[in-house]
Amino acid sequence: MNNESGSSPSPVTTPPLPRHTGQWEEPRVVVLLIGIVLLLEGIFIYLQAGVDQLIVASVTGVAGLTLVLFAWLVPLEEEPPASEAPPPTVSEPTAVPPGGAATGPTPAASAEAAARVSTAGDASSGVAVAPPPVAQAPAAPPPAVPSAGSAPAAADTVSAQATPPAPAPSPIPPAPAEEEEAPRSWFDRLRAGLKKTRDSFVTKVKHLVFGKTKIDDDLLDELEGTLFEADIGVKTTQELLTYLHKEVEARDAKDPELVYRLLKEQLRQRLTRFPPDLKMNPGGLTVFLIIGVNGVGKTTTIAKLARRFIKEGKKVVLAAGDTFRAAAIDQLSIWGQRVGAEVIKGQEGGDPGALVFDAIHAARKRQADLLLIDTAGRMHVKVNLMDELKKVRKIVEKESDGGPHEILLVLDATTGQNAVQQAKLFHEALPITGIVMTKLDGTAKGGVLFAVEEQIAAPVKFIGVGEKMDDLMTFDPEKFLDALFEDDSGKTKESDYQVLH
Ligand SMILES: Nc1nc2c(ncn2[C@@H]2O[C@H](COP(=O)(O)OP(=O)(O)OP(=O)(O)O)[C@@H](O)[C@H]2O)c(=O)[nH]1
Numbered sequence: 476m477n478n479e480s481g482s483s484p485s486p487v488t489t490p491p492l493p494r495h496t497g498q499w500e501e502p503r504v505v506v507l508l509i510g511i512v513l514l515l516e517g518i519f520i521y522l523q524a525g526v527d528q529l530i531v532a533s534v535t536g537v538a539g540l541t542l543v544l545f546a547w548l549v550p551l552e553e554e555p556p557a558s559e560a561p562p563p564t565v566s567e568p569t570a571v572p573p574g575g576a577a578t579g580p581t582p583a584a585s586a587e588a589a590a591r592v593s594t595a596g597d598a599s600s601g602v603a604v605a606p607p608p609v610a611q612a613p614a615a616p617p618p619a620v621p622s623a624g625s626a627p628a629a630a631d632t633v634s635a636q637a638t639p640p641a642p643a644p645s646p647i648p649p650a651p652a653e654e655e656e657a658p659r660s661w662f663d664r665l666r667a668g669l670k671k672t673r674d675s676f677v678t679k680v681k682h683l684v685f686g687k688t689k690i691d692d693d694l695l696d697e698l699e700g701t702l703f704e705a706d707i708g709v710k711t712t713q714e715l716l717t718y719l720h721k722e723v724e725a726r727d728a729k730d731p732e733l734v735y736r737l738l739k740e741q742l743r744q745r746l747t748r749f750p751p752d753l754k755m756n757p758g759g760l761t762v763f764l765i766i767g768v769n770g771v772g773k774t775t776t777i778a779k780l781a782r783r784f785i786k787e788g789k790k791v792v793l794a795a796g797d798t799f800r801a802a803a804i805d806q807l808s809i810w811g812q813r814v815g816a817e818v819i820k821g822q823e824g825g826d827p828g829a830l831v832f833d834a835i836h837a838a839r840k841r842q843a844d845l846l847l848i849d850t851a852g853r854m855h856v857k858v859n860l861m862d863e864l865k866k867v868r869k870i871v872e873k874e875s876d877g878g879p880h881e882i883l884l885v886l887d888a889t890t891g892q893n894a895v896q897q898a899k900l901f902h903e904a905l906p907i908t909g910i911v912m913t914k915l916d917g918t919a920k921g922g923v924l925f926a927v928e929e930q931i932a933a934p935v936k937f938i939g940v941g942e943k944m945d946d947l948m949t950f951d952p953e954k955f956l957d958a959l960f961e962d963d964s965g966k967t968k969e970s971d972y973q974v975l976h
Pocket residue numbers: 648767768769770771772773774775776797803850851852853913914915916917938939940941942946
């Protein structure tokens with residue numbers, strides 16, 4: 476089909492070899508010739524010297540034969556490897572118009588490019604067919620603002636144009652292509668996110684309670700173990716059990732269903748103790764300070780919050796207070812672009828206090844409604860880092876109108892009891908006004924939410940049930956408990972459970 480034996484650019488007239496379908500490159504021809512010469516040499520030595528020089532003749536002949544076979548058998552490449560492409564100049568679009576044919580004489584300057592095109596085209600017709608769209612230079616550079624799925628493509632383009640090696644991958648969060656997903660109801664997403672916690676906690680409680688015919692010490696002991704395993708926390712578990720024992724005794728109750736109802740009611744009461752409303756500054760700039768240990772989801776939460784408030788029509792400014800890492804500043808900038816919030820940023824290694832000062836003034840100048848301050852992740856046990864946070868808070872207090880209106884501690888639910896310890900130490904350093912409990916979707920330890928509230932007497936204000944932008948939800952205790960206590964297997968109410976005798 477594509478036999479191009481007649482179009483070899485080599486100056487050496489080598490007979491066409493039927494096995495090959497591509498062109499004979501010069502090095503291959505040279506190897507072939509050397510091989511032939513050596514082979515002939517071997518035969519010549521043998522004819523001249525006979526068996527005396529048999530070894531020399533054989534070695535020479537075999538070497539020649541090897542070279543011939545090598546030149547013959549190594550498959551020809553259809554296209555030059557990418558590494559052979561001239562690096563700095565290929566960033567320009569190829570001379571071949573998209574979809575067009577390079578019919579006229581090719582300018583000398585673009586001879587190499589033309590040669591590359593001709594290997595992909597139909598050489599027999601003499602027409603250089605443009606490669607398929609994928610092989611062409613990008614028709615247009617991707618938009619400057621990274622958007623869903625475009626970030627990697629943009630990075631590729633940069634690395635193709637620049638001579639230095641590709642830059643280290645930026646800490647760009649996963650592109651939120653998910654926003655295009657088929658919408659699921661708020662409650663469905665909450666229920667799906669809480670599945671693991673439900674399975675490890677509520678479903679076990681249901682099986683335990685509705686699997687018994689009467690209330691006895693065994694039932695309450697087992698219930699204690701289940702609550703403890705669900706990361707509800709020692710203190711909360713003990714308080715719940717003390718209450719249950721007392722109530723059962725006082726009512727002289729026998730029906731295990733009562734235990735279930737009392738437990739659920741107690742959990743509801745605990746979660747509704749603190750009003751989850753956000754404190755806002757209606758007349759001026761509202762400032763939220765977002766804090767927490769490394770990797771809990773602070774920056775992502777800020778993006779999610781920003782998006783939510785922007786949707787409500789508010790003007791939001793973000794402060795890149797995590798000056799510890801350049802990547803963190805970039806990450807917030809990208810989020811800012813995506814959600815449509817201006818980002819105030821400084822230098823890597825700069826003073827976060829100074830940045831926050833500037834950000835408050837910049838946000839005011841822009842008449843923003845809300846300033847969300849990102850901070851560097853810090854271990855709650857590092858005193859100097861906690862002191863830095865205190866300093867930042869003081870600056871906000873001094874420079875803003877009654878701020879910080881919220882100090883939101885972000886906790887990762889998957890860390891279980893560790894989150895309780897973090898809450899304790901952060902609360903000792905700063906008066907936490909609300910908790911953002913992230914990653915409830917990836918854990919069976921969602922019960923920790925009860926323990927954390929108990930620990931610092933501050934409400935959970937938001938919960939994260941996924942990485943998607945819409946997966947940050949305002950915490951609604953009633954809905955949370957409904958989603959938690961609902962069973963996935965079609966058993967949606969207590970009476971669906973079979974009592975074991
Ligand atoms: N599954 C899940 N992942 C989440 C959630 N919230 C955040 N994440 C992910 O957690 C990872 C860390 O998020 P970041 O926002 O960078 O965390 P951070 O606290 O700012 O991290 P540092 O700045 O390094 O301290 C990212 O991959 C997020 O997508 C959530 O609710 N569920």
